[in-house]
Amino acid sequence: MTALLQAKGLHTHYGQSHILRGIDFTVGQGQTIGLMGRNGMGKSTLLKSVMGIVKPSGGTVEIKGRTMTGASPYEVARLGIAYVPEGRGIFGNLSVRENLVMAARPGTRGQRDWTYERVLETFPRLSERLNHGGQQLSGGEQQMLTIGRALMTNPDLLILDEATEGLAPLIAREIWRICGLIRESGISSVIVDKNWKHVTRITDRNLILVKGEVVFEGSSDELLAQPGLLEQHLGV
Numbered sequence: 399m400t401a402l403l404q405a406k407g408l409h410t411h412y413g414q415s416h417i418l419r420g421i422d423f424t425v426g427q428g429q430t431i432g433l434m435g436r437n438g439m440g441k442s443t444l445l446k447s448v449m450g451i452v453k454p455s456g457g458t459v460e461i462k463g464r465t466m467t468g469a470s471p472y473e474v475a476r477l478g479i480a481y482v483p484e485g486r487g488i489f490g491n492l493s494v495r496e497n498l499v500m501a502a503r504p505g506t507r508g509q510r511d512w513t514y515e516r517v518l519e520t521f522p523r524l525s526e527r528l529n530h531g532g533q534q535l536s537g538g539e540q541q542m543l544t545i546g547r548a549l550m551t552n553p554d555l556l557i558l559d560e561a562t563e564g565l566a567p568l569i570a571r572e573i574w575r576i577c578g579l580i581r582e583s584g585i586s587s588v589i590v591d592k593n594w595k596h597v598t599r600i601t602d603r604n605l606i607l608v609k610g611e612v613v614f615e616g617s618s619d620e621l622l623a624q625p626g627l628l629e630q631h632l633g634v
Contacts, residue, residue, distance in 0.1 A: 538569030
């Protein structure tokens with residue numbers, strides 16, 4: 399399977415704090431990967447290190463076979479990697495329509511599968527709020543907008559950090575539905591979320607991080623067959 403993203407022996411520090419400790423991490427074409435672990439275990443740091451937001455202190459990051467260790471975020475994005483950060487990062491002074499349209503572009507292979515019309519069809523709630531400013535939206539609507547904006551770039555890989563953090567159950571269910579649609583569309587994805595039950599329903603492979611190290615990597619079936627592991631590392 400072709401690796402879209404591959405990190406080898408990745409180490410990352412925040413000052414004197416050693417956060418990532420030699421992580422190996424691969425995302426293949428068309429794969430959906432779940433990244434799990436309690437707070438403070440290095441999940442967001444791993445994503446930021448891959449995206450170039452945080453510079454690794456050791457190891458390598460390759461995207462589509464190109465070494466991109468320490469590259470700037472815009473260089474990573476140009477290779478077809480879309481990032482939905484924790485906290486969403488929408489433009490609050492722009493309308494929903496403007497947030498979407500400003501991100502529109504063909505993908506790395508010239509694909510235009512995710513058009514403005516398709517995004518609104520996928521997120522009907524946004525179509526009702528096109529003229530609302532980003533700051534006027536609820537938390538769930540902002541998350542939909544951020545995912546929709548990422549899809550407007552027609553990415554090869556979508557990274558979603560804290561997919562349903564702080565969202566009402568009804569809205570969270572809608573986000574999971576959308577994650578399923580993204581998988582069906584053929585886009586690879588990495589999903590971070592505390593709800594392991596929902597994550598494992600749509601992922602091909604899962605990783606659990608503990609103190610910056612991978613303590614489990616395997617399929618959803620393999621993970622669910624180890625309830626002791628779930629209890630120990632995910633607090634079930």
